[in-house]
Amino acid sequence: MGNKRNLWAKIWPPAVTLAALLALWQAAVTWGGIDPWLLPAPVSIVQEAIAVWPRLMDHTGATVRLMLIGFAGGSAAGFGLAALLHLIPWLRNVAYPLLVLSQNVPIVAIAPILTMLLGWGLLPKAILVGMVCFFPITIAMLSGLENPDPQLRDYFRMIGTGKWQLFWRLELPHAIVHLFSGLKIAASYSVLSAVVAEWLGTNKGLGAFMLISSKGFQPDRVYAAVIIIVTLSLLLFGLVALAERLLIRWRPGSGELTK
Amino acid sequence: MHTGTADDRMALKAERIRKRFGNGDAAKEVLGGLSVSVGKGEFVSIVGPSGSGKTTLFKIIGGLEPPTEGEVWIGGKKTTGERGHISYVPQQSALLPWRTVAGNIELSLTISGLDRRTAKRETKEWLARIGLGEYADAYPHVLSGGMTQRVSFLRALLAPQPLMLLDEPFGALDALTRLQMQQWLTSIWEESRRSVLLVTHSIEEALYLSDRVIVLSASPAAVLEEFAVPFPRPRREALWTEPAFNAMKQRIYELLRQP
Incomplete structure (x- = not known):
């Protein structure tokens, strides 16, 4: 009960602010003399979205597929890579600088190269999304694997715990908390990079839809796509946060009695 | 090779343990060739000024650090540099x-x-x-x-594992809890009679719990003196007020105070 009231107290200020901003926006366009092709009003964006809803959902479906494949693949690769680099220290010294380097190549530059190599299908775009996603996961996981409480590490080594058991019992569980902060960043990146990938070469997906709409002077459709992209990003983030809460139940706080 | 029966009755023999960190002029000797033993079923405490290398000694006995010189024997077997021969209660x-x-x-x-x-x-x-x-x-x-x-x-x-190492297990507790824990520990220990090596800052704690107290000097640590603790078991709380107890406490205190 107290929790519900708390939640409500948290929700209403931003909700009211958002509603006020929307009303202001609508008023500015309706009475403020802003050209609708420059900035469409919220109401007309919604009207347009409803009008092209089936097409919009088609494109959304394509983007969701790309984003999920890239996110899942990138996360798996990031997870595996972190474990590998952690368990083989010399490999870490070799590969870590290359990893950082890989993140300094802008994705708009990688995309045409991938298209050149792998064509116009789903694969090069999924790889692009995966490349963007794996990095925060690898970095977060690695730092989690490297620094469990030294007291715990000493204790377990003292009683004779081997390298593998130390990894499974101490380092990996400890890294899970870090993994989730990496996953949250990757979740937001995955939507963004999926849209960019679609800009660069396809006629399916929200990215392509935005490009076509903006060239066709239909800004309300561009805005409708933006709203869906933001929603997708929030949804994926929320799913990761939910998974985190379900998986990490041991953490202190959240109404549980302490000490 | 011939191992004497005296060795077999020892839970721990750490012989002439020397530990130096660093090389050349920067080398610092932490343990100056000290020998410590624990008989089967004996409770032995080590007291010494802070920074006297007690934790280093534990790491050597537990096999986390190799000694520069000297040998560790646990249960009649040479275990220098081997882990997994002890059970451990960390700080x-x-x-x-x-x-x-x-x-x-x-x-x-x-x-x-x-x-x-x-x-x-x-x-x-x-x-x-x-x-x-x-x-x-x-x-x-x-x-x-x-x-x-x-x-x-x-x-x-x-x-x-027959040998238990206790590394200031009550150091982080408040005075009252610490007292209760000491009483609890003696009662449990008097039932089980395991071989114990305890490191502590508290002279009272060492006297109250142990059969023998080893006093270490400041760095590089060497054994200043060993005291057999004569008080009968089961030990009672009232021991704290006995003149003999306080006389011993005073002697150890004087010993530790020497520059």
Whole structure:
């Protein structure tokens, strides 16, 4: 009960602010003399979205597929890579600088190269999304694997715990908390990079839809796509946060009695 | 080779342990060739000024650090540089926060070589016996400092290794809890009579708990003197007020105060 009231107290200020901003926006366009092709009003964006809803959902479906494949693949690769680099220290010294380097190549530059190599299908775009996603996961996981409480590490080594058991019992569980902060960043990146990938070469997906709409002077459709992209990003983030809460139940706080 | 019967009766013999860190001019000798032994079923304490290398000594006995010179014998076998021959109670409890109280104990016991079923049964039985039965399935963060150290001690007590190392197990507790824990520890120990080596800052604690007290000098640590503690067991709280107890305490204090 107290929790519900708390939640409500948290929700209403931003909700009211958002509603006020929307009303202001609508008023500015309706009475403020802003050209609708420059900035469409919220109401007309919604009207347009409803009008092209089936097409919009088609494109959304394509983007969701790309984003999920890239996110899942990138996360798996990031997870595996972190474990590998952690368990083989010399490999870490070799590969870590290359990893950082890989993140300094802008994705708009990688995309045409991938298209050149792998064509116009789903694969090069999924790889692009995966490349963007794996990095925060690898970095977060690695730092989690490297620094469990030294007291715990000493204790377990003292009683004779081997390298593998130390990894499974101490380092990996400890890294899970870090993994989730990496996953949250990757979740937001995955939507963004999926849209960019679609800009660069396809006629399916929200990215392509935005490009076509903006060239066709239909800004309300561009805005409708933006709203869906933001929603997708929030949804994926929320799913990761939910998974985190379900998986990490041991953490202190959240109404549980302490000490 | 011939090993004498005297060796077989020793739970621990650390002989002429010397430890230097660094090389050349920057080298610092922490342990100056000291010998420490614990008989089977004997409770031995080490007291010494802070920075006298007590933790380093433990790391050498536990096999985490190799000694520069000297040998470690546990249970009549040479174990210098080998891990897994001791059970250990660290300064901070070192419980995995993502495992339940029972889960933590069971994990350590299986690492120490017990089979899973025995570990489970013993854990359940003993948690109930020390009055923490209802916390078996709770996570460590709900325990108080004293309860946490009880769990940590129980975990070491149930391990099959005959020698227990206690590294200032009550150092982080408040004075009252510390007193209760000392009484609790003697009562449990007097039943089980394991071989124990305890490191502590507190002279009273050493005298109250031990059969023998070893006083170390400041760095590089050497044995200043050893005291057999003559008070009969079971030890009672009233011991603290006895003149003989305080006379010994005073002597050790004088010894430690020497520059």
